[in-house]
Amino acid sequence: MTDTLTIRRPDDWHLHLRDGAMLQAVLPETARHFARAIIMPNLVPPVVRGDQAAAYRDRILAALPEGMTFEPLMTLYLTEDTDPDDMAAAHASGLVKAVKLYPAGATTNSASGVQDFDKVRPVLEKMAEIGLPMCVHGEVTDAEIDIFDREAVFIDRVLDPIRKATPGLRVVMEHITTANGVDYVKSNNKDLGATITAHHLIINRNHILVGGIKPHYYCLPVAKREEHRLALLAAATSGDARYFLGTDSAPHTDANKEMACGCAGCFTATNTMSLVAEMFDREGALDKLEGFVSLNGPAFYRLPVNEETITLTKGEPVEYPDKIDCEDGPVTVFEPGFPLHWRVT
Numbered sequence: 282m283t284d285t286l287t288i289r290r291p292d293d294w295h296l297h298l299r300d301g302a303m304l305q306a307v308l309p310e311t312a313r314h315f316a317r318a319i320i321m322p323n324l325v326p327p328v329v330r331g332d333q334a335a336a337y338r339d340r341i342l343a344a345l346p347e348g349m350t351f352e353p354l355m356t357l358y359l360t361e362d363t364d365p366d367d368m369a370a371a372h373a374s375g376l377v378k379a380v381k382l383y384p385a386g387a388t389t390n391s392a393s394g395v396q397d398f399d400k401v402r403p404v405l406e407k408m409a410e411i412g413l414p415m416c417v418h419g420e421v422t423d424a425e426i427d428i429f430d431r432e433a434v435f436i437d438r439v440l441d442p443i444r445k446a447t448p449g450l451r452v453v454m455e456h457i458t459t460a461n462g463v464d465y466v467k468s469n470n471k472d473l474g475a476t477i478t479a480h481h482l483i484i485n486r487n488h489i490l491v492g493g494i495k496p497h498y499y500c501l502p503v504a505k506r507e508e509h510r511l512a513l514l515a516a517a518t519s520g521d522a523r524y525f526l527g528t529d530s531a532p533h534t535d536a537n538k539e540m541a542c543g544c545a546g547c548f549t550a551t552n553t554m555s556l557v558a559e560m561f562d563r564e565g566a567l568d569k570l571e572g573f574v575s576l577n578g579p580a581f582y583r584l585p586v587n588e589e590t591i592t593l594t595k596g597e598p599v600e601y602p603d604k605i606d607c608e609d610g611p612v613t614v615f616e617p618g619f620p621l622h623w624r625v626t
């Protein structure tokens with residue numbers, strides 16, 4: 282039985298760090314294990330231009346505790362007014378590694394997102410030309426589409442037409458939650474990848490709703506049926522390099538989660554590596570863990586892999602805090618409902 286595992290230091294290809302007091306509170310949770318992360322731009326106001334991304338990057342680095350190393354990989358929030366030249370300059374300087382597409386109204390702080398996809402056509406063409414990847418929150422927002430179908434409908438009605446109209450556009454389907462998402466990636470070429478979160482490998486929709494509503498399991502896209510969770514787990518542990526870890530760790534204070542209209546987002550930064558290793562171990566796929574967390578992401582983003590390593594050890598159940606403190610109020614850490622045995626040592 283394997284009980285220690287040394288792998289290259291992992292990266293997180295989808296992370297929310299927020300700003301101010303929340304940034305201060307959550308950044309060490311990620312930087313403890315992860316070397317780099319793709320930083321989501323859904324602040325209020327959103328990070329739309331290169332100068333805003335540069336200023337946000339500076340605030341992140343200023344919040345990093347002494348002695349920790351971490352590289353924020355910045356993104357721009359795509360709006361109908363995005364200037365293709367500003368975007369291209371931010372990419373050429375090395376600052377910006379991706380552009381994020383939020384359908385307007387799809388998720389937390391997405392009001393400035395795209396309503397009319399034709400309006401961003403020139404920007405998408407520029408991205409294809411310069412090789413700048415687009416990260417997509419893949420859900421339609423139409424009131425008549427059931428929330429559990431919004432990812433599958435987005436693939437058919439929005440994503441596939443965009444990809445066909447924009448050859449060469451490199452796309453990451455963020456936080457996929459369905460077998461439809463898994464299959465769409467599988468049946469396409471190397472210009473398409475997908476991130477998978479730790480929590481979507483663990484929970485299905487029953488976990489949110491059976492026996493009382495669990496606000497800390499509510500995120501978007503919402504967890505689906507068990508058959509979809511199993512498809513995600515199979516994809517993550519398959520060794521297929523088009524799937525990689527993006528935690529979508531999305532902190533909200535408990536006050537904002539535990540209310541009549543609670544925010545969407547699971548906070549997993551603290552225990553991600555224990556969560557993911559546990560799930561890979563259960564699948565007998567520990568040999569695929571390094572690919573999923575440390576190799577496949579850099580390959581897609583055409584970045585070097587990390588030189589440092591981390592060692593995971595299996596033993597007695599791992600202890601981790603149930604909440605982390607933040608000046609704005611406590612933030613609950615994702616609790617899988619079973620013990621975790623792999624710790625980063």
Ligand SMILES: NC(=O)N[C@@H](CC(=O)O)C(=O)O
Binds near residue numbers: 389390418500501547
């Ligand atoms: N995933 C979530 O449920 N929430 C994210 C936004 C997002 O990634 O869609 C957030 O910013 O809180």
Ligand SMILES: [Zn+2]
Binds near residue numbers: 388418455501502
């Ligand atoms: Zn999202």
Ligand SMILES: [Zn+2]
Binds near residue numbers: 321
């Ligand atoms: Zn997210």
